[in-house]
Amino acid sequence: MSLTYFMPTRVVWGPGSLDGVGPATHGLGCRNVLVVTDPVIGKQAFFARVLDSLRAAGLETALFDACGIDARLAHIDEQAARCRAERIDGIVCVGGGSVMCTGKGVAIVAANGTTLRDHLGAGNFDRPALPMVMVPTTAGSGSEVSQFTIVKDEERHLKLLAGGPLSFPAVAVLDPAVLATLPRSAAVLPAVDALTHAIEAYLSDLASPLTDALALESARLQAASMRASILDGDETARADNLLASAMSNIACGNARLSHAHALSLPLEGHLDLAHPLGVGTLVPWTMAHNAAAVPAKGRRLAEALGADVAGLTDTQAVEAGVAALFRLYDDIGFARHLTPDHLPPERCAEMARLAVPGLYAPQTPPHIDEDTHIVAPAARPMTVAQATRIYERCLGR
Numbered sequence: 554m555s556l557t558y559f560m561p562t563r564v565v566w567g568p569g570s571l572d573g574v575g576p577a578t579h580g581l582g583c584r585n586v587l588v589v590t591d592p593v594i595g596k597q598a599f600f601a602r603v604l605d606s607l608r609a610a611g612l613e614t615a616l617f618d619a620c621g622i623d624a625r626l627a628h629i630d631e632q633a634a635r636c637r638a639e640r641i642d643g644i645v646c647v648g649g650g651s652v653m654c655t656g657k658g659v660a661i662v663a664a665n666g667t668t669l670r671d672h673l674g675a676g677n678f679d680r681p682a683l684p685m686v687m688v689p690t691t692a693g694s695g696s697e698v699s700q701f702t703i704v705k706d707e708e709r710h711l712k713l714l715a716g717g718p719l720s721f722p723a724v725a726v727l728d729p730a731v732l733a734t735l736p737r738s739a740a741v742l743p744a745v746d747a748l749t750h751a752i753e754a755y756l757s758d759l760a761s762p763l764t765d766a767l768a769l770e771s772a773r774l775q776a777a778s779m780r781a782s783i784l785d786g787d788e789t790a791r792a793d794n795l796l797a798s799a800m801s802n803i804a805c806g807n808a809r810l811s812h813a814h815a816l817s818l819p820l821e822g823h824l825d826l827a828h829p830l831g832v833g834t835l836v837p838w839t840m841a842h843n844a845a846a847v848p849a850k851g852r853r854l855a856e857a858l859g860a861d862v863a864g865l866t867d868t869q870a871v872e873a874g875v876a877a878l879f880r881l882y883d884d885i886g887f888a889r890h891l892t893p894d895h896l897p898p899e900r901c902a903e904m905a906r907l908a909v910p911g912l913y914a915p916q917t918p919p920h921i922d923e924d925t926h927i928v929a930p931a932a933r934p935m936t937v938a939q940a941t942r943i944y945e946r947c948l949g950r
């Protein structure tokens with residue numbers, strides 16, 4: 554099987570890098586940009602710094618600051634029309650995953666048509682998206698280095714994916730200053746999501762030595778920095794955490810996401826569960842499931858997560874890795890289990906069937922039974938019956 558590694562986004566990292574947003578955007582040839590954010594970020598001092606940097610570089614700026622918890626189709630189509638009407642030639646996003654996914658959707662639609670609905674799926678558009686500069690304010694979704702946007706279709710209870718090689722952000726600016734005012738509760742969820750991206754990429758069957766290097770070091774860096782970044786506000790740990798989040802998404806952008814993300818999708822779409830709660834509670838079990846097929850990798854991953862694996866068998870090492878993950882969850886205040894309010898126990902089997910198409914299957918197979926495989930690039934296949942059991946374990950059963 555031949556594999557391709559592709560990541561064209563320039564990553565600028567470290568304290569003070571926020572002030573380079575204006576020159577970087579100007580350097581892309583942009584003159585009139587749409588700045589996308591949310592109502593909370595829009596009031597922060599670092600957001601004003603970004604605007605100052607853009608204006609000092611001679612750029613005109615228009616503002617969209619109404620992003621919510623999820624990127625929404627309606628926002629994207631409406632702001633893309635505005636971009637065409639106002640001759641906007643670039644997008645600057647300052648925010649978390651939903652802000653960056655909104656801006657990326659706008660950049661795709663503004664260049665390609667009238668609605669994101671026409672461009673859903675992978676690579677389903679012909680013209681390059683408007684140039685994008687991303688300033689992630691959480692560590693994080695990793696959307697700043699991803700070609701994809703994930704958008705909620707509120708009418709159909711679905712999470713939709715769009716993007717392709719023509720929608721990579723041009724520049725990602727990672728400045729730990731953005732994390733200084735982030736409430737602890739708002740830091741935990743995206744941090745757990747980012748860690749799942751590293752684990753999923755490492756245990757994907759599309760993993761390569763290139764993506765493994767990024768995923769494993771990203772997992773190590775996140776496990777080592779997350780407590781100090783979230784609990785102590787340590788600037789070096791925050792910078793490490795931001796970079797590790799981007800690294801994990803570069804890894805999963807190439808090796809793809811696996812079972813935790815596939816199984817989380819129906820929980821998000823049908824039960825309105827927040828994405829990090831889904832993937833974070835699923836990943837200890839999907840990690841153990843997949844590591845069983847690649848024990849040497851499972852052992853290295855457990856070590857990266859902080860487990861002492863000396864003298865343990867490979868199976869015990871993976872168990873120690875899961876335990877290390879749970880200790881991290883306990884320390885940063887992320888619940889180990891879902892509650893019956895999140896996932897009614899009687900709906901586990903239904904969710905497993907709904908999870909079959911995963912993120913990457915074009916359509917649901919016509920016949921699904923207990924032995925049907927969940928569509929996900931993974932070290933080990935997973936049946937609907939096994940997925941049902943994993944949902945139950947997420948409930949602590």
Ligand SMILES: [Fe+2]
Nearest residue numbers: 746750828832
């Ligand atoms: Fe995720």
